[in-house]
Amino acid sequence: MTIERSEMRQVFPTPLWIVDLKPDAARALNGKLMAEITALATPRPAVPKGANWQTDPVLHKLPQFAEFVSLIEMAARGALRSMRLEKYSMFVTGCWANINPPGGVNSSHTHPNNFLSGVYYVSIPQGADRIEFLDPRPQASVLMPQPEEFNLLNGNSATIEVRDGRLVLFPGWLVHQVPVNASSEERVSIAFNLMFHQFGETASAPLWKGRIPIKLPG
Amino acid sequence: MAGEQPKISKVEVQEIFPTPLWIVDLDPATSRPLNDALREEIERLLTPRPAIPKGANWQTAQDLHESPKFARLCEVVTMAARGAMRWWGLEAHPLVITGCWANINPPGAHHPRHTHPNNLLSGTYYIQAGPDAAEIVVSDPRPQAHVLMPRPTQFNARNTNSLSVKVQDGRIVLFPSWLQHHVVSNQSALERMSVAFNFMIPHYTETLSAPMWKGNVATRKAE
Numbered sequence: 001m002t003i004e005r006s007e008m009r010q011v012f013p014t015p016l017w018i019v020d021l022k023p024d025a026a027r028a029l030n031g032k033l034m035a036e037i038t039a040l041a042t043p044r045p046a047v048p049k050g051a052n053w054q055t056d057p058v059l060h061k062l063p064q065f066a067e068f069v070s071l072i073e074m075a076a077r078g079a080l081r082s083m084r085l086e087k088y089s090m091f092v093t094g095c096w097a098n099i100n101p102p103g104g105v106n107s108s109h110t111h112p113n114n115f116l117s118g119v120y121y122v123s124i125p126q127g128a129d130r131i132e133f134l135d136p137r138p139q140a141s142v143l144m145p146q147p148e149e150f151n152l153l154n155g156n157s158a159t160i161e162v163r164d165g166r167l168v169l170f171p172g173w174l175v176h177q178v179p180v181n182a183s184s185e186e187r188v189s190i191a192f193n194l195m196f197h198q199f200g201e202t203a204s205a206p207l208w209k210g211r212i213p214i215k216l217p218g
Numbered sequence: 219m220a221g222e223q224p225k226i227s228k229v230e231v232q233e234i235f236p237t238p239l240w241i242v243d244l245d246p247a248t249s250r251p252l253n254d255a256l257r258e259e260i261e262r263l264l265t266p267r268p269a270i271p272k273g274a275n276w277q278t279a280q281d282l283h284e285s286p287k288f289a290r291l292c293e294v295v296t297m298a299a300r301g302a303m304r305w306w307g308l309e310a311h312p313l314v315i316t317g318c319w320a321n322i323n324p325p326g327a328h329h330p331r332h333t334h335p336n337n338l339l340s341g342t343y344y345i346q347a348g349p350d351a352a353e354i355v356v357s358d359p360r361p362q363a364h365v366l367m368p369r370p371t372q373f374n375a376r377n378t379n380s381l382s383v384k385v386q387d388g389r390i391v392l393f394p395s396w397l398q399h400h401v402v403s404n405q406s407a408l409e410r411m412s413v414a415f416n417f418m419i420p421h422y423t424e425t426l427s428a429p430m431w432k433g434n435v436a437t438r439k440a441e
Contacts (some may be wrong), residue, residue: 050273050326050404112365112366112379138361144335144336173361173362173365175331180328182273
């Protein structure tokens with residue numbers, strides 16, 4: 001055998017950004033957020049079996065969530081830096097609290113019209129501490145021979161463990177779902193979307209120049 | 219040019235690369251006795267019911283197609299699958315059932331989004347669909363089509379990213395195995411009972427995986 005070197009490259013990775021607050025900061029913030037969410041969600045309207053409570057997606061417009069919004073924006077700037085997109089400015093376009101009662105699920109979905117989406121975890125009981133992301137390459141699992149062991153290279157979903165004070169950011173197009181709350185307590189999180197200011201105006205025009213230059217009038 | 223009324227001679231919209239869903243309803247004279255027999259056998263297989271977490275479903279082993287009690291159902295769904303193959307222009311290929319299992323969704327249970335790898339056609343037969351708007355939901359297989367999703371005046375099959383198919387007792391729903399589908403939480407007070415199955419062309423690799431084209435340089439086999 002005359003192989004000098006062998007390499008496996010992992011191309012086109014899908015990023016997930018996981019940001020953990022320091023425990024003291026998380027406890028303080030979560031105490032405040034929990035009090036605000038409880039105030040907003042009392043009394044609870046009736047919801048069907050397996051469903052969740054969601055506030056209107058306008059928490060980012062309430063002054064009592066301003067500190068939280070600046071946390072989201074900081075995390076989002078970090079994500080943009082890691083993608084070398086730091087020249088763009090972003091804002092929160094929607095922000096809502098989710099309360100998943102025991103038995104509640106969030107079935108798989110994406111967040112159209114937004115670049116980044118994320119969740120911050122306020123109160124996560126044991127047995128409800130996961131979020132799942134589905135492989136965005138649907139053709140990759142048409143053939144799926146049984147591996148010795150499922151891992152990120154051969155599976156079609158990635159599970160992230162979540163806990164109080166954790167913020168998870170991901171591309172808005174990435175399909176995700178929250179499995180059933182198998183605990184006997186409520187699972188409380190805040191979800192949000194971020195998009196660029198004036199996106200059509202700053203990014204939709206072609207990125208290239210023609211070989212035939214044109215001088216515009218005026 | 220400006221100000222002139224445009225004169226269009228023809229407009230055509232082509233809907234290309236359609237994803238097929240086959241919906242086959244058995245005549246009640248066929249489905250009623252079939253469903254009674256299937257219900258009884260599935261209840262027998264699932265008694266006693268093992269404990270499952272909240273929101274989960276009961277599923278039998280996946281070899282029901284090998285049991286004589288399911289022979290009639292297999293005959294019926296195979297007939298439906300043959301029809302799908304004809305529609306596809308694939309009637310020259312044989313099909314075999316590679317897996318067949320019963321699902322019982324208790325009230326509150328859902329079935330998250332999934333596909334059926336390593337198979338060509340998948341489907342479900344509904345024994346007890348439930349009294350109200352029971353449905354199976356299929357997701358658009360073009361994920362990039364909904365990154366931008368301006369709000370339409372009205373959501374329809376052309377501008378949405380998922381579609382629901384109503385299910386009812388005696389209905390078979392067939393679809394390509396790669397199509398993502400899920401079942402929303404059972405909102406009724408009744409258990410939903412269905413049988414799911416996968417079909418594949420036998421000897422797939424041996425008959426179909428070699429290239430379908432010929433080179434333009436004739437190659438003689440080594441003697």
